[in-house]
Amino acid sequence: MRDTLSWAHAAVEAAARAGAEHAEAYLETGPSTRVTVHGGRVGVSRGDRAESALRVWCDGRFGLYSGEDLDPVELAARAVAETRRQGVPGTAFLAGPQAEPTGIAAPSVLPEDDRTFVTRLADAVAADPGLAGWHLSAGHVRTAFRRTLVNSAGLAVEHQATAHDVWAWLEGSAGHVRVACWAADAGELDATGLAAQLADQATDLTDDGPAAEVPSGPCTAVLSPAAAVDVVRSAGSLLRADNVLGDLRPLADRIGRRIAGSAVSLIDDGRLPGGSRSRPFDDEGTPTGRTVLIEGGVLTGFLHTLETAHRLGLPANGKAARTSTARLPRPMPSNLYCAAGTESEAELRERVGTGLWITKFARPGRLVSNTGRFTALANGHWVSPHAPPRRVRRVPVTANIFQLLRNVVACGTDVVFAPLAGGTGAPAMLVDDLVVG
Amino acid sequence: MTGLIDPEAARRAAVRALRPGDLFGELFAEERTHVAHEIRDGMPITSRTRYERGMGLRAVDDTGTRLAHHTGLDEDTLPALVSALRSGGPVTGTRDRAIGRPWPVLEGAHAATVAAEAEAEARAAGNGHDVQVTVKVITLLQQVLVARPDRVVTERREAVSLHIRAKVRLGKQVRWGRRVTGCDQLAGLVKDGRHRLLARAAVESAIERLDAVDAPAGRIPVVLGPGSPAMLLHEACGHALEGDLVRRPASAFHGRFGSRVAVPHLSLVDDPRQPGDGRQYGVDDEGEPAATAVLIEGGVLTGQLLDRWHAHQLGIPGNGHGRRLSYAYPPLPRMASTVVAPGPHAAGEIVAATPRGLYVRSIGGGDTDMGSGRFNLQVDEGYLIENGRLGPPIRGAVLSGTGSEVLAGIDMVGDDVEMLSGAYVCNKLDQFPVLVNLGQPTLRVAELHVWGV
Incomplete structure (x- = not known):
């Protein structure tokens, strides 16, 4: 499937010939290399990828057909026939032609320095005497990833980028730690830095010194960026327009009203320079851009697909994403972050007085989306003005995510992006009335 | 021949791919069709069909694994x-394809009917409450x-889940x-x-x-x-008994x-050929015949789950547990x-013998160490x-502990084994999701750490 645009046009045209009123072809193609280290052994997998998806609408119904190695004409004929028979009632919302040019931005051939990064990482971990007895599993996936979208409304766009995704899992008798990173260029990957992150977390895990007792009830807390990203990610997930059309319908009436502390500005920028999810158009073909969801604490927008924008009477903003070609586009954050404030994390800690300094949540924040309830286990320190910080571990904290956002008093100056939190970015946050227990 | x-x-x-020094290798080719039907409030909301096909050629030596894969099936x-495999270079020189090879047709109408019937039954059970029900039926043919x-082996594998x-x-x-729930044929649902x-x-x-109370906290039965x-034993004990993890000194x-490791009336086995309607496979993804792996017998640790490499390392026969997410892995x-084998206690007897504690009907997500078996898992119900x-x-509650602590703490084993077949998906080293079966009778853990959320 070298000529992806031709394939996509052929599928859309064949669907029309078969009787579809509307059709949209979406392709993800390109070579990939996956290098892993596990149990001291290196695995190298190379190959190509040729995934396609066709959505068709006919007789008031639609269906999604996807897969690999598909013939466009055969797929279109089958999609139309089966959609007529067992499709789902639905209306087509399709992006029109784009004035803005899009194109191929990177070579489709991957360089051949396959084993180097994960083996360097493994060497760095092995060289750290503090990590003796720990076992590393890691993977480095490199893709030259091309997305192609053609629809019956006249849209035809393609975009290609190279991406490096790295994950590392280090496990010892005290538990496991994990880190991840993303880069557009292999030169940005830092094996020594990643090994140091693993070592820091492992040290944290094995520190079995006495932990402070934390009193139940509300307290003031500083969330380090690594903890604040879980809050920002949860908030961003609630601001998906499909949630607003469902359980969070009252949010639709809160546009222009305060829902967070004035220190909070939440932004989703699909073209953030260096962002892991930056791209010129979303998975429906709508141009991406910078969307301010919360500005100075005031709700200003939601994350939209074409359909949710239509249903709420608002313009689409390029947030449609497919988690795979087998899935329908849904509104999802791209590069979501909370804007920086004016004080350093150290200055925010000084403002706590007596309270919690949360360095990390022990596992991703658990979110009950229909109520916005956020519960998590916090690791960090108990701080007070006249005593050194004392370690705390796995302290349960609970908050309604909107109440938590309202209680944010100030944000730190450094926004840190976390690949393990879906690429979300956050600065440190000073929060009042975080409930322990 | 599958065709x-x-x-x-x-x-x-597979023969030509091997270089001097390679121990073994294989060509794995597959074709999968998935169909998903989803209904909410009486209306279909998803009709999704996915076709995948491709092949991966692999060679294994003492230092690691090389794999070259390709989307599509053609000689x-x-x-x-x-x-590519011999040179260590990229996969090049494949022809452009516009293959008219027909895809197998999965009969979707019956699956949609099953989903609709279940959804209607659920709404009827609402009994005047404000109820929203979503039902999904997924059919898979591989x-x-x-x-x-x-050798050359072929197999047809089927799974449906509700x-x-x-x-x-x-x-x-x-x-x-x-x-x-799940099984291998729609009729089973x-x-x-x-x-x-x-x-x-x-x-x-x-x-x-709607009348739920706060969960108890502390170390309780x-x-x-x-x-x-x-799922708890799968996450906290099963992974730690996989050949690559159990060989680590830090592993549980x-x-x-x-x-x-457990009371004498506890046995744990893994048989991919599971009798009944939950068969996973008869030959694994490396071409090895599936066999029963007896992991714990009468409370004694006896076995592990092996792929070819780890069987080779140990110099013992494998047991057909080499599995891959797809041809590209x-x-x-x-x-x-x-599955935990049935024990001597009636289920009712186990609850009756517990003056105070927590009864767990289902477990949701959580976090687990694969090797040490340390876990935090949410109680769904x-x-x-x-x-x-x-x-x-x-x-709401969270269970915390380690797999070996759970095994050592089990003091009663029921006689009421139930299976959850083909409906639980497992993640390992970013190969997700792989379908697995789980099963156990009622088990009592004398003491486990519980905290409310």
Whole structure:
């Protein structure tokens, strides 16, 4: 499937010939290399990828057909026939032609320095005497990833980028730690830095010194960026327009009203320079851009697909994403972050007085989306003005995510992006009335 | 012959791919079709069909694994795969394809009917409550061919699963009820009205939990109900008994073979050929015949799950547990159908013998160390046990501990094994999702750390 645009046009045209009123072809193609280290052994997998998806609408119904190695004409004929028979009632919302040019931005051939990064990482971990007895599993996936979208409304766009995704899992008798990173260029990957992150977390895990007792009830807390990203990610997930059309319908009436502390500005920028999810158009073909969801604490927008924008009477903003070609586009954050404030994390800690300094949540924040309830286990320190910080571990904290956002008093100056939190970015946050227990 | 690819051409490619010093290798070719039907409030909301096909050529030596893979199935591509594997270079020289090869047709109408019947039953069970029900039926057909220098094997694998999610709202309160089941044929889902019973149970569970109370906290007796709570043993013990993990000195069970790890009436086995309607496979993704792996017998640690490499390392026969996410991934030793054998106690007897504790009917997500078996898992559905009887449902709880602690703490094993077949998905080293079966009878853990959320 070298000529992806031709394939996509052929599928859309064949669907029309078969009787579809509307059709949209979406392709993800390109070579990939996956290098892993596990149990001291290196695995190298190379190959190509040729995934396609066709959505068709006919007789008031639609269906999604996807897969690999598909013939466009055969797929279109089958999609139309089966959609007529067992499709789902639905209306087509399709992006029109784009004035803005899009194109191929990177070579489709991957360089051949396959084993180097994960083996360097493994060497760095092995060289750290503090990590003796720990076992590393890691993977480095490199893709030259091309997305192609053609629809019956006249849209035809393609975009290609190279991406490096790295994950590392280090496990010892005290538990496991994990880190991840993303880069557009292999030169940005830092094996020594990643090994140091693993070592820091492992040290944290094995520190079995006495932990402070934390009193139940509300307290003031500083969330380090690594903890604040879980809050920002949860908030961003609630601001998906499909949630607003469902359980969070009252949010639709809160546009222009305060829902967070004035220190909070939440932004989703699909073209953030260096962002892991930056791209010129979303998975429906709508141009991406910078969307301010919360500005100075005031709700200003939601994350939209074409359909949710239509249903709420608002313009689409390029947030449609497919988690795979087998899935329908849904509104999802791209590069979501909370804007920086004016004080350093150290200055925010000084403002706590007596309270919690949360360095990390022990596992991703658990979110009950229909109520916005956020519960998590916090690791960090108990701080007070006249005593050194004392370690705390796995302290349960609970908050309604909107109440938590309202209680944010100030944000730190450094926004840190976390690949393990879906690429979300956050600065440190000073929060009042975080409930322990 | 499955018709995926010419078996002799595939075998020749597997032979040619090996370089001096390679220990073994294979060509794995597959074709999969998935169909998903989803219904909410009487209306279909998803109709999704996915076709996947491709092949991966692999060689294994003492230092690691090389794999070259390609989307699509055609013999013309085999020389390019062989060349890539031997040279260590990219897969090039494959031809552009516009293959008219027909896809298998999965009959979707019956699956849609099953989903509709379950959804209607669930709504009827709402009994005047504000209920929203989502029902999904997923059908999977996979055909595989594994070609090795010494053999070519083929297999057809099938799985269907039913996922029911009920949401009940009363004022500001929202409660969920979930039920999942699976088997190898659609007929199994409707046998004896199974789909309707589960749909009703999901709604009743959600309604019942409108009156939920706070979970107890501390170290208390925990009774794990039959069926899906086996997820705890899968996560906290099963992974630690996979060949690649158990060999690590930090692993929970490293060096403990032949030792007692549980009470004498507890046995744990994994048989991918699981009798009944939950068969996973008869030959694994490396072409090895599936066999029963007896992991714990009479409370003594006896076995592990092996792929070819780890069997080779140990110099013992494998047991057919080399599994891969797809042709684009190398096999890993993994669980397939892990079941705790029935024990001597009646289920009712176990609850009756527990004056106070927590009864767990299902477990949701969480976090686990694969090797050490340390876990924090959320209880999706649980009840207080008060005076030897099931009490009110609880709102939310987390179970914490280690797999070996759970095994050592099990003091009663029920006789009521239930299976959750083909409906649980497992993640290992970013190879997700792989379908597995789970099963267990009612088990009592004398003491486990519980905290409320």
